Each structure stands twice: as structure tokens, then as C-alpha cells.
Amino acid sequence: MMQTLFGVLALFIIVVVLLWVLVPAFYGLPPVSSRKERIRRALELANPQAGETLYDLGSGHGRVLIMAAKEFGLNAVGIETGPVQCVISRVNALRNGVSSKVRIEAGNFYKSNLKDADIVFAYLTSDHGNRLQEKLSRELKPGARVVTVSFNLPGWEEAFFDRENLIYIYKK
Numbered sequence: 255m256m257q258t259l260f261g262v263l264a265l266f267i268i269v270v271v272l273l274w275v276l277v278p279a280f281y282g283l284p285p286v287s288s289r290k291e292r293i294r295r296a297l298e299l300a301n302p303q304a305g306e307t308l309y310d311l312g313s314g315h316g317r318v319l320i321m322a323a324k325e326f327g328l329n330a331v332g333i334e335t336g337p338v339q340c341v342i343s344r345v346n347a348l349r350n351g352v353s354s355k356v357r358i359e360a361g362n363f364y365k366s367n368l369k370d371a372d373i374v375f376a377y378l379t380s381d382h383g384n385r386l387q388e389k390l391s392r393e394l395k396p397g398a399r400v401v402t403v404s405f406n407l408p409g410w411e412e413a414f415f416d417r418e419n420l421i422y423i424y425k426k
């Protein structure tokens with residue numbers, strides 16, 4: 255009886271770990287969060303106003319969303335494809351007392367509409383630059399800001415570039 259229980263538990267843990275790592279890997283990205291100081295700097299550069307809405311494309315464990323809600327008074331929406339990341343970020347939002355200001359959508363951000371975003375945050379790779387800039391041009395409202403970390407939008411002119419942290423700020 256005990257052996258079966260341990261077997262089921264071990265299998266469950268293996269499946270969770272595989273989902274945790276493999277789903278982001280399938281989308282070509284490691285499930286790595288940005289450093290807190292880098293996120294704070296990126297958010298400050300976007301000139302956030304309390305009550306605005308921030309979208310994090312590929313929100314991982316929710317670190318950006320939680321800081322946006324807690325320190326900047328933003329409503330934060332995360333779109334994340336990894337099911338384990340979605341669960342962890344919901345728990346993190348709850349633990350940090352910001353679950354009423356944070357929403358996680360499980361899925362592919364290319365299939366979500368970003369028309370409500372005042373600020374879009376994305377920490378992805380340069381493979382996403384072209385496809386993302388077309389989507390942002392189509393969907394974002396005038397005045398919306400885009401913060402990209404580690405990659406740029408090749409057809410857009412940045413309003414500011416933080417060379418040390420590789421943070422690009424754009425304004426539509």
C-alpha cells in the first residue's frame with residue numbers, strides 16, 4: 255500500500271517537473287525570471303501610473319506582475335503557456351496579497367488581444383521581435399508603452415535604451 259502511494263507521488267512529481275520545464279522549452283524559452291532590480295528598473299522606465307494595466311507576455315512565475323501590482327499600483331495581466339508557471343504565479347499573487355489586481359491567462363500570448371494594455375512587458379528572445387512588433391502595431395492603443403528585456407523590436411524606434419540592463423522602451 256505504502257509502496258503504491260510513493261509510486262503515485264513520484265509519478266506526479268515527475269509529470270509536474272516535466273511540464274514545468276518542457277512546455278516553456280517547447281516555446282523556445284527557459285522558464286527563467288528576470289532579476290528583481292532589473293524588473294523594477296524596467297517598470298520605472300515605462301513611467302507607470304497607478305490604475306493602468308500592464309500585460310506581461312510570458313509571465314513565468316509572476317514576478318513582474320506582483321511587483322507591478324504591489325509597488326506601482328498597476329492592474330497586471332500575465333499570459334503564460336506553462337501550466338505549472340500559471341499555478342505558481344497564482345499562488346505567489348495570493349501570498350503577496352495582490353490577487354485582486356493580478357490575472358493570469360493560461361495560453362499563447364499571440365492568441366490574446368492586447369488592446370486594453372497601457373504597458374506591455376516582454377522578456378523573451380530576439381526570435382520574437384518581428385512577429386511581436388506586428389501584433390503590437392495592430393493591437394495597442396496610441397500612447398501605450400512597450401518594455402522589452404534582452405531583445406528589441408527591429409522596426410520600431412526606441413524612446414529609451416538602458417544599455418547596462420538591455421532594456422528597450424517604446425511608445426506607440
Ligand SMILES: C[S@@+](CC[C@H](N)C(=O)[O-])C[C@H]1O[C@@H](n2cnc3c(N)ncnc32)[C@H](O)[C@@H]1O
Nearest residue numbers: 278281286287288312313314334335362363377
Ligand atoms: C524568460 S521567461 C520570463 C518570465 C517573466 N516575464 C519574467 O520576466 O520574470 C519567458 C516565459 O515566456 C513563456 N512563453 C514563451 N512563449 C510563450 C507564448 N507564445 N505564450 C505564452 N507564454 C510564452 C515561457 O513559458 C516562460 O515562462
